[in-house]
Amino acid sequence: MQFFIDTANFDEIRKANEMGVISGVTTNPSLIAREGIPFEKAIEEIAGIVDGPISGEVKATTTDAKGMIAEGREIAAIHKNMVVKIPMTAEGLKACKQLTAEGIKTNVTLIFTANQALLAARAGATYVSPFLGRLDDISFRGVDLIEEIVEMFRVADIQTKVIAASVRSPIHVTDCAIAGADIATVPYNVIVKMIDHPLTDEGIEKFKADYKKAFEE
Numbered sequence: 001m002q003f004f005i006d007t008a009n010f011d012e013i014r015k016a017n018e019m020g021v022i023s024g025v026t027t028n029p030s031l032i033a034r035e036g037i038p039f040e041k042a043i044e045e046i047a048g049i050v051d052g053p054i055s056g057e058v059k060a061t062t063t064d065a066k067g068m069i070a071e072g073r074e075i076a077a078i079h080k081n082m083v084v085k086i087p088m089t090a091e092g093l094k095a096c097k098q099l100t101a102e103g104i105k106t107n108v109t110l111i112f113t114a115n116q117a118l119l120a121a122r123a124g125a126t127y128v129s130p131f132l133g134r135l136d137d138i139s140f141r142g143v144d145l146i147e148e149i150v151e152m153f154r155v156a157d158i159q160t161k162v163i164a165a166s167v168r169s170p171i172h173v174t175d176c177a178i179a180g181a182d183i184a185t186v187p188y189n190v191i192v193k194m195i196d197h198p199l200t201d202e203g204i205e206k207f208k209a210d211y212k213k214a215f216e217e
């Protein structure tokens with residue numbers, strides 16, 4: 001399983017990229033709005049940091065296929081690594097089909113059922129983004145959805161990649177990897193939590209103390 005980082009914050013993207021663990025970036029309208037930087041400027045800056053797929057979403061206020069297609073073309077023109085993120089609606093599927101036909105990569109987002117993922121794949125989506133955290137929030141096991149989609153795509157030999165999204169904790173990451181997600185898009189704070197372990201810190205301190213005692217005292 002690969003990692004994308006799920007943020008529009010440049011510092012976080014830079015830090016994760018320097019660690020060498022991420023191969024792409026996902027943004028959404030809420031994440032872009034949080035940074036307060038105009039969409040195109042933000043995307044250009046991100047594309048200058050990470051050399052990998054960068055998902056940029058059509059405007060939340062654009063709900064018709066025609067509008068999404070026009071915006072999708074503009075997003076794709078920003079940088080060669082752009083992936084157009086489209087919401088899982090009937091109009092979104094139409095836009096996905098057209099943009100795919102034009103050779104533009106797409107990420108169908110806000111997926112909450114395996115059937116939605118199947119429809120998106122049949123409309124030609126490059127990626128689907130099932131949101132496990134938001135399902136957990138309403139007492140459905142989000143990881144079950146990841147498992148179902150991965151299995152469904154395997155049985156039908158579908159090449160669309162599964163991005164586990166709405167990842168909130170390190171255990172989500174482990175669960176998604178075991179479930180067979182191709183990618184998990186993870187917020188920076190979860191990457192940091194994945195690194196930390198008290199026994200690692202304790203081990204470093206012990207090595208330091210033993211080294212100092214033997215060679216520096």
Ligand code: E4P
Nearest residue numbers: 006026027028134165166167
């Ligand atoms: C996915 O692409 C979304 O940007 C994201 O994972 C949503 O996460 P949230 O449910 O924590 O907002």
